[in-house]
Amino acid sequence: MEERDRELAESVLNRLFCGSAVNGLRFFTPQILLDGPAKISQEGYINLTSEWVVFDSLPKEYPGSFEELTQEEEELAIHKLRGEKVEKIEILSPWPHLVVHFKSGKVLFIHGKDEQYEPWTAGLTNFGNDSEQWLVVACPDGGLAVWAPEGWAAHENV
Numbered sequence: 001m002e003e004r005d006r007e008l009a010e011s012v013l014n015r016l017f018c019g020s021a022v023n024g025l026r027f028f029t030p031q032i033l034l035d036g037p038a039k040i041s042q043e044g045y046i047n048l049t050s051e052w053v054v055f056d057s058l059p060k061e062y063p064g065s066f067e068e069l070t071q072e073e074e075e076l077a078i079h080k081l082r083g084e085k086v087e088k089i090e091i092l093s094p095w096p097h098l099v100v101h102f103k104s105g106k107v108l109f110i111h112g113k114d115e116q117y118e119p120w121t122a123g124l125t126n127f128g129n130d131s132e133q134w135l136v137v138a139c140p141d142g143g144l145a146v147w148a149p150e151g152w153a154a155h156e157n158v
Contacts, residue, residue, distance in 0.1 A: 013089040022081040042124040050119035052110040096138040
């Protein structure tokens with residue numbers, strides 16, 4: 001993963017999600033829904049397509065392996081995040097592990113290492129004519145792909 005790609009992706013996600021609150025979930029592929037950022041009337045989401053875990057506080061180190069959860073246990077863990085406000089987003093290196101820090105101290109860690117599939121995606125829904133394209137994808141083999149509105153500068157309004 002290129003450092004400039006990591007910095008851009010982190011900047012985009014902080015722009016989209018800082019101050020947002022978890023307000024729902026979608027089923028099948030677990031997806032956390034967040035109320036949209038200020039000045040943008042779109043809903044945010046984070047797809048949890050790889051292994052993930054919620055910690056009550058910042059751990060000393062992040063796991064390399066995960067306890068397998070049933071669908072019901074995953075849904076309950078996401079439900080317990082309802083109303084949690086995002087304080088900051090962090091993308092680790094060399095693999096793009098996604099770390100969501102909540103104001104309560106809770107931490108969502110999404111494993112970013114996968115050789116074949118996209119471990120996670122995050123962005124805003126694209127509904128209506130006035131929607132903007134905001135998307136960050138953790139790519140197989142550790143890269144990141146970022147889509148943001150044309151003319152948006154990293155660290156703008158973060």
